[in-house]
Amino acid sequence: MTAAIPVIRQTAALAWRSIVTTIRLPQAWFPALFFPLVLMAIFTASFGGAPGTIPGFPPVRSFLDFAVSGAIIQGVLIGGTSAGAAFATDIEGGFFDRLVASPTSRTSILTGRLGASIALGVGQALLFISVAAIFGARVDGGVLGIFIVVVIATLFAAAVGGLGIFLALRTGSGEAVQGMFPLFFALLFFSSAFFPLDTMVGWYHDVAALNPITYLVESMRLEIIGGATIWTALTGIGIALGLAVITVGASALALRRRLRVAA
Amino acid sequence: MSDQAVETRDLVREYKGGVKAVDGVSLTVESGGIFGFLGPNGAGKSTMVRMLTTLLRPTSGTAIVAGHDVMKEPGIVRRRIGVALQDAAIDPYMTGRELLRLQGVLHGMKRADCRARADVLLGRVDLEDAADRRVGTYSGGMRRRLDLALSLVHEPVVLFLDEPTTGLDPVSRVTLWDEVRRLNVEHGTTVFLTTQYLEEADQLADRVAIIDGGLIVADGTPKALKARIGYPLLSVVAADGSTPDDVARVLSGFGEMVPGARDGGAAVRLPGGSTAMADAVRALDDAGVRFAEIDLAEPTLDDVFLASTGRHLAGSDDATA
Numbered sequence: 164m165t166a167a168i169p170v171i172r173q174t175a176a177l178a179w180r181s182i183v184t185t186i187r188l189p190q191a192w193f194p195a196l197f198f199p200l201v202l203m204a205i206f207t208a209s210f211g212g213a214p215g216t217i218p219g220f221p222p223v224r225s226f227l228d229f230a231v232s233g234a235i236i237q238g239v240l241i242g243g244t245s246a247g248a249a250f251a252t253d254i255e256g257g258f259f260d261r262l263v264a265s266p267t268s269r270t271s272i273l274t275g276r277l278g279a280s281i282a283l284g285v286g287q288a289l290l291f292i293s294v295a296a297i298f299g300a301r302v303d304g305g306v307l308g309i310f311i312v313v314v315i316a317t318l319f320a321a322a323v324g325g326l327g328i329f330l331a332l333r334t335g336s337g338e339a340v341q342g343m344f345p346l347f348f349a350l351l352f353f354s355s356a357f358f359p360l361d362t363m364v365g366w367y368h369d370v371a372a373l374n375p376i377t378y379l380v381e382s383m384r385l386e387i388i389g390g391a392t393i394w395t396a397l398t399g400i401g402i403a404l405g406l407a408v409i410t411v412g413a414s415a416l417a418l419r420r421r422l423r424v425a426a
Numbered sequence: 427m428s429d430q431a432v433e434t435r436d437l438v439r440e441y442k443g444g445v446k447a448v449d450g451v452s453l454t455v456e457s458g459g460i461f462g463f464l465g466p467n468g469a470g471k472s473t474m475v476r477m478l479t480t481l482l483r484p485t486s487g488t489a490i491v492a493g494h495d496v497m498k499e500p501g502i503v504r505r506r507i508g509v510a511l512q513d514a515a516i517d518p519y520m521t522g523r524e525l526l527r528l529q530g531v532l533h534g535m536k537r538a539d540c541r542a543r544a545d546v547l548l549g550r551v552d553l554e555d556a557a558d559r560r561v562g563t564y565s566g567g568m569r570r571r572l573d574l575a576l577s578l579v580h581e582p583v584v585l586f587l588d589e590p591t592t593g594l595d596p597v598s599r600v601t602l603w604d605e606v607r608r609l610n611v612e613h614g615t616t617v618f619l620t621t622q623y624l625e626e627a628d629q630l631a632d633r634v635a636i637i638d639g640g641l642i643v644a645d646g647t648p649k650a651l652k653a654r655i656g657y658p659l660l661s662v663v664a665a666d667g668s669t670p671d672d673v674a675r676v677l678s679g680f681g682e683m684v685p686g687a688r689d690g691g692a693a694v695r696l697p698g699g700s701t702a703m704a705d706a707v708r709a710l711d712d713a714g715v716r717f718a719e720i721d722l723a724e725p726t727l728d729d730v731f732l733a734s735t736g737r738h739l740a741g742s743d744d745a746t747a
Binding site: 169172173176177179180183184187188257258260261262263264265266267423 | 479480481483501504505507509511512516517519520524528529531532533534560576
């Protein structure tokens with residue numbers, strides 16, 4: 164019979180296990196929901212008057228519309244870091260060894276964890292859009308716009324998940340992976356996740372303009388605030404896909420390396 | 427199908443820096459028994475198990491497990507073995523039943539079979555009442571039992587247990603021993619068990635190998651190994667103005683003196699067995715040596731270990747931490 168069926172079942176089972184353990188551990192999901200929502204609320208309250216008064220701020224109905232995509236990216240980043248740390252804990256704790264010593268396919272060890280990250284990322288994106296909608300935000304692109312935002316969130320979740328798995332496989336330490344988080348957070352702040360590129364000045368502007376996260380956020384944001392084209396959508400999808408290919412590829416190599424060297 | 431559950435030839439694992447954790451081990455474990463792999467911490471037990479369970483690549487040598495080469499056919503080996511590694515690798519946030527079913531899916535079993543098998547195993551390791559509780563609430567003994575059940579989901583031919591009772595209280599230890607024995611007798615599963623406890627090897631195993639410094643220093647049935655040491659040990663503690671030297675002077679006429687006797691005493695191996703004990707007592711009396719305690723002990727696995735390595739093993743009475 165085909166070899167694909169067990170891989171799919173194993174992937175689904177391992178993804179299910181990752182999701183269940185995440186949901187049952189509030190420390191694993193609470194920060195990924197709480198911080199983006201709180202920052203979104205604080206920024207909206209603080210800079211509600213920014214659109215239309217600050218030069219360089221894009222035309223937008225409300226600051227909340229502007230803030231949603233940054234919150235999604237931030238949530239995915241936090242969730243992906245926790246997932247990477249959880250994978251490292253599996254290595255430390257021996258769950259990984261149990262998988263490796265069983266006929267579990269090597270592919271599904273990766274795809275199971277990635278599948279969970281993607282599912283949780285999609286959930287976050289939909290939740291944040293819904294919460295913002297309750298407080299009056301609108302998605303200009305409609306259903307298609309939401310779909311593109313979710314596609315980018317999905318690919319970015321895969322990219323961050325891949326990075327987390329890569330770090331977990333190379334360090335084998337949950338603390339080490341969690342310790343990378345401030346770096347990711349800095350990366351987020353050196354982007355247009357929270358403020359538009361055009362209001363930034365000096366080298367800060369230059370760094371943010373080089374940061375791929377800037378273009379992911381902008382691509383999602385245009386779907387929400389309006390002004391998106393097929394090209395802005397494809398730019399976001401392309402960058403997220405590129406990042407995902409790099410990190411997932413790196414994590415696959417790291418898995419092969421760990422299994423070859425084996426302790 | 428071969429009759430050997432495990433067969434290694436000149437197996438070596440060298441870590442970075444040239445340290446050989448396993449240094450040329452040739453070992454044959456017959457199918458159907460319980461094999462005790464005994465050694466102190468750091469002797470190479472876990473490295474050996476990791477190689478036999480396809481988790482670690484040997485530096486050189488060969489290993490056939492359940493009829494297949496661990497290097498050439500690791501996939502087949504993995505389907506035929508069960509593995510419960512040290513430090514039970516169990517998700518605290520999942521329930522016992524969930525983990526058993528997950529393990530079934532990972533082994534490619536049908537959904538209905540996974541459910542049925544989980545129920546059977548939960549009953550067998552006496553975890554039915556705790557089946558739907560999160561593993562984080564389990565005691566150490568319950569976790570080890572669940573770990574054992576997890577390693578049995580696919581009915582393995584050879585079961586590897588790496589220090590299954592380390593850190594357990596005596597009652598939990600005996601419960602687990604009973605389970606392992608039952609598994610071996612009723613289901614014919616070959617068990618390869620590592621332990622640093624002499625008593626465990628003595629109680630469970632029908633064959634024992636002792637590893638020290640990456641080398642096998644003794645190999646055989648517990649009975650044969652003890653017989654190789656041969657003679658019972660007579661220890662005498664001096665009293666009332668007699669010194670250990672006085673005791674030793676008399677006893678040395680009866681056999682080979684053994685170092686490491688209790689404080690204030692001396693010990694000798696008695697080739698004459700228990701009959702020689704009476705002669706020894708008379709001789710002590712005739713020489714006017716007074717003694718407080720006298721004790722004749724059959725050889726233990728610790729004696730085997732001492733004779734093979736020059737050291738005591740953890741878990742024996744004489745061992746000092």
